Amino acid sequence: MSTTSINVTYRLETSGNIEALAAKIASDQSTGTFTAVPGETAEVQARCAATVVKITPLAPSDTPSIPDAGTGPYNRADVVISYPLDAVGTDIAALMTITIGGVFAVRGLTGVRVMDIDLPDAWACHPGPQFGIKGSRQLTGVMQGPIIASIIKPSLGLLPSEAAAVIKQLCEAGVDFIKDDEKLMSPSYSPFEERVKAIMPVIKDHEQKTGKKVMYAFGISSADPDVMMRNHDLVMEHGGNAAVININSIGYGGMAFLRKRSGLCLHAHRNGWDILTRHPGLGMEFRAYQKIWRLLGVDQFQINGIRAKYWEPDESFVKSFTDVTTPIFSQDDCALPVVCSGQWGGQAVETYNRTGRTLDLMYLGGGGIHGHPMGATSGVAAIRQAWDAARDDVSLEAKAKSHPELAAALAKWQD
């Protein structure tokens, strides 16, 4: 890690020359224009000149990532460009504009993917997670093992009173965490304030009866930070401790504003992210993306899971798990990985074995809990049994022999 520069790794693809393309990007992102201009002295250039510091060739491709009139081959390489910290500073808007945004517009490339961003120590000035892994454990009271989570189902369409009834069931079923669907913010059938007022008494009532405070994450997101803060404050007033944040839908500005003023544990949904990463030759690796959002203050990061219901391959999820739990500047800037999407316990053993055999995670079952043939309580039990099996190096099938809840889940969902 350099202390005086920001190093960004791009996977470049071009029918032309990679070295020339890399040099053009470095120039465009510092002082370049399409024609020579007066005043562009060596001294001026030196103040902000980006430099190509490493080129690692990759096998060329026959097909371009972006359709192209030419015939290829398309040369590929991972290129590291170094930007002086003095020229960029520590503002995320400057970082994105200088090192990312403009690169996507450069002529003559058929592919560009931001692989990683290596930030110098000066960037530790950002707040990072307020709660992270440790705080999430303290707030839920789950000091070891996975934090078992669920989401209201049906995810949309319930009136506040109907949602409250589902939450009562989930609390009684024994979950540690419940969340609004990311698509639920403040629709007319479930206005935000009414929902908070209907749900928080259920959480508190359960706490009084059992001593267990289930963490409930409300969908406080709004593109208007003032509205989002009102939502935040309402949750705080009613004794809540968490929020679902649709990070891409509020943007860096929304997140920075919220984090400075937040008392809630921020559970990030990266809805919309897929378009930036789904094509392997374009956009951005999650490794780069998640660093920015962790620095901004994400406490818990949704990253899909093994055999997710979405497009993302398992290997990508496994890498994401490592990414969010790898320190940027310190252990405290790690986010709690939230394993989710199509999860019902059947993926627990594989998840455990492929993610470094850690139990520091949130495991979120929606349909896998609500849709369990013996009911939600058995759905939660099945998931806990599956994680016990993982921890004890027992197969799910073996565990299921003495655990009917897991057996029923396997019978219903195992391929």
Next chain:
Amino acid sequence: MSTTSINVTYRLETSGNIEALAAKIASDQSTGTFTAVPGETAEVQARCAATVVKITPLAPSDTPSIPDAGTGPYNRADVVISYPLDAVGTDIAALMTITIGGVFAVRGLTGVRVMDIDLPDAWACHPGPQFGIKGSRQLTGVMQGPIIASIIKPSLGLLPSEAAAVIKQLCEAGVDFIKDDEKLMSPSYSPFEERVKAIMPVIKDHEQKTGKKVMYAFGISSADPDVMMRNHDLVMEHGGNAAVININSIGYGGMAFLRKRSGLCLHAHRNGWDILTRHPGLGMEFRAYQKIWRLLGVDQFQINGIRAKYWEPDESFVKSFTDVTTPIFSQDDCALPVVCSGQWGGQAVETYNRTGRTLDLMYLGGGGIHGHPMGATSGVAAIRQAWDAARDDVSLEAKAKSHPELAAALAKWQD
């Protein structure tokens, strides 16, 4: 236009069945999960059910937009899905999460591009541009003809005093508008406050001498809305009237926060946008994208130009010009089109003829002014001469016969 629903048009691509994919998207974005759950009654579904309202088949493609293990053909269609306004509301974060974000994650598609978003009247609640076309004319005093603009060159690396000297030249050269490079925010060699203090006296001095107040757009962007507002306030205090906003680098939240409190004319740079639109089978059309940013308050929208130095084809620029000048709810929500990138006047006639023969635009020359062989004053003159030729249906070559500045520009830059 519906009054009770939001209609989004997606260009879908799949090796499977388009109708089935469209139905899956509509279901996923309302109540769907991967397994049936209790409580998902018809009544609950009806509150938020999205419906497929139109499918327009397109010719299938042999190659997938996203690499795919299969062999195709890849079926394609434009699909309109209707979302109840009651389920989404009027928050941009909800719109993006429900109708855009999740769609990009759906399994089984090899391409998805958001073509358009049709918003009902309730969305007219958003502030929209504070100045727009009319306000930009009033503030610059250019009541007819194109607003001639420039940017400091070299775009980066100048000390505030050096930048001020360049600006003095540009003012004397006769431009109506000058801007910071979008990559210039507050680097250590040109801290924001020092830059404002060095530049505004030049603008004011020129105004006092000539009566003409050149509009200067400062790069106030920050991922932290509090910092951005401090920058905004500083510009206001020093008598400035405009700002460059890197819209993607601040996000919806940053923009919404700023617009509510802003007294500046907001000049949008869409740096970073390219990755969302460059692959024709993926991401988003500018038509959809720019609507959101105009509703948020963009006054002036950079949209490249004919023969831009970036990847964007001319046809795409022409469509963008139409997009930003087409009312969403009223004429007042149109943004001033900013024609830029590699412009030097040589594109004026073609620009005029391909964009509806209007002069309601800003025409921005950087290198085309600074790099003019006879100096910046002649660069500005050449551009004005080129636009006069366009307006009068005279060819550039004919006009150049009696205008040496244009003749010199043609000699240097005409292919």
